[in-house]
Amino acid sequence: MATARPRDYASALAHLNLLIPNRSITARLAAQAPSGPDPNLLAIPEMLDSLARTGLTPASLRPLRVVHVAGTKGKGSVSAFLTAALTADAARGGAAGRVGTYTSPHLVTPRERIAVSGAPLSEAAFARHFFDVWDRFTASARARGEPDADGPASKPFYFRFLTVMALHVFLGEGCRSVVLEVGIGGAYDATNVMPAESVTAAVVTRLGVDHVGMLGGTREAIAWHKAGIMKKGRPAFTRLVEERPSVMAVLRARAAALECSELVEVRDADVEAWGGVESGLRGAFQRYNQALAALAAEEHLCALEGRTSARRLSGVRPSVLEALKGASLRGRHEKLSDAERGITWLLDGAHTTDSLEETAKWLAAERQKQPKAGIVLLFNQQEREASELLLHFLATLHKEMGDAVDKLFKLPCREAFASVYPSVPTHITQDLTSATEHISGFSAPGDETEQQAVLVTGSMHLVGGVIGLLEPEGLK
Incomplete structure (x- = not known):
């Protein structure tokens, strides 16, 4: 009789590493002929299909309340500040409830990408959730009559698999609040499947030129993609970049087209007058990330409390500002x-x-x-x-x-x-x-x-x- 293979953390990592890596996907998209159909257009339908194959629909994600974070630079820091603010609120018995965080890439271990209450999943929890999702994909592939149903061919690529897994984790672990960091871009990113009623706020951090094969070679093109996380009837927060009026014009146009309730443009002068707080994340530039996180955290908490946020730095509650001091993010300064x-x-x-x-x-x-x-x-x-x-x-x-x-x-x-x-x-x-x-x-x-x-x-x-x-x- 064959011995069953262990389903521990090491086995989960071995299975995960069989999936198509993100680099292969980005290289494939970058190699597409410019005159051909935009492969990005398939991304959201494919992600929705991946969710459905594991038993999830956008409607089933409604119990989660999400702050969605996109941007070229600073999204990891903003996510860390948001996590610190919301987990501190939860620890006080506040409206945030249990907090889930999804970020990428990881530094040392994939467990870092999925955190609950500010801590990465344990090895045992990661393995348990991983194989639950793996088995769901396998069962779906068998039902569809797909070849190699048990293996990696029936599974989505690395980042998409982990995104599906993260959503299962947050629902299974009873999270109420989620900090959801975009992988690449925004409009066509695997994270952009949350229903509008689940999203309390969108944040677009500083924009730069990156992933040009997928997003385009200009800041304006990239801004279009990043702003794609804005949701109907929900506010979005971004830093006002006065020296790039064309980028701001794109963000404003996208906010209007997506029927965002308000695009809150945070002025540098207001941030400098506010000053920020001392935290474990070094660098004077972090105060701009702190400002976006503080405003989004206040918006999120007010939404959960059934109140209206002032949407200005002077209106952020002191407990949020105090919590920013405890934020940490490895590998940055x-x-x-x-x-x-x-x-x-x-x-x-x-x-x-x-x-x-x-x-x-x-x-x-x-x-x-x-x-x-x-x-x-x-x-x-x-x-x-x-x-x-x-x-x-x-x-x-x-x-x-x-x-x-x-x-x-x-x-x-x-x-x-x-x-x-x-x-x-x-x-x-x-x-x-x-x-x-x-x-x-x-x-x-x-x-x-x-x-x-x-x-x-x-x-x-x-x-x-x-x-x-x-x-x-x-x-x-």
Whole structure:
């Protein structure tokens, strides 16, 4: 008699990794001929079919009350601030109830993507929910007479599967409030299947150029996609970008077309006068993310309480502002001290020109705190124009710091670095273990310099890999 395969967490990860990865989907869409039919148009019907195959419909999602977050830069931070505010309200017995959070990508483990009450699912809970959804897809495939019903061919791709699973988790775990972060874009994203009556607020964070194969190569085209999460009769919150009137025009037009009740445009001057709060998420720019999160959290809570929100920063309740202080988000402007290697690791998963500019400014500020510390840059990017991103980062860094970088570990773009810092040695390594060994050699005990500083940036995948090496007993 054959022994049944275990259905534990390790098995769940093995099954999950059999699914078509997100990178393959984005590459396939980017390769589509511009003159052909828009493949994005199939995304929502396919997602609705995936929900139906597992027993869900938009109507069955109505018990959830959702704040939906889209944007190129800052959506992870806004989601973290929202989660902190709503879980704190729940802990006080407030209207938020149990809080679910869905974010992407993960740094170390897929469990990070689905959180309940601010904590990732346990390994046991992840495995239980995973196989419940896997079995639902299998049963549906068998009923339809599809081949390989038991295997990955009958399942949606990686991100869509996890989105379906997250919604099952939130319903099964009794969540009332959900912070739902868009994967890519908005209008055609797998998360954009919530009925309007479930959505209390939409948030569109700072916009930039990213995923051009799917969203278009201009900020205006990207704004159209991001604004697609706005819902009829519901407010949306965004930062007023006065220097990009054409982008704001797109957001306003989309809000009108989608019958959004109000597009609340948050002015920088109002945010600066408000000031924000000190939190675990570093950077002066975080106050703009805090403002969007605070306004959306207040809107959400007022909707659950049957009250009308003032939709201005002065009207946000003090308990929400206090809760923002407890927000945390790994891999964004994060510092880790590594006494064993004599290294201060500076981790930031920036992967767009705008976010890398902020990272360069952060490094310059950290350099002022340790002016004698050696600096190593560990950089990688495999899905976007790596050389272009690196050059933009280095141009900002050179402006802020001059010739203060000592070493570079970059996996794809030596020439780009040499064009800005020709005298700085570069090394190409094939894996993180080799890179960290080289870096450790530069910071041998007895050096006269201060503790070595290593900036890891360019992709969340790279940052997650470094965290995994430094904290092997952490999240699995």
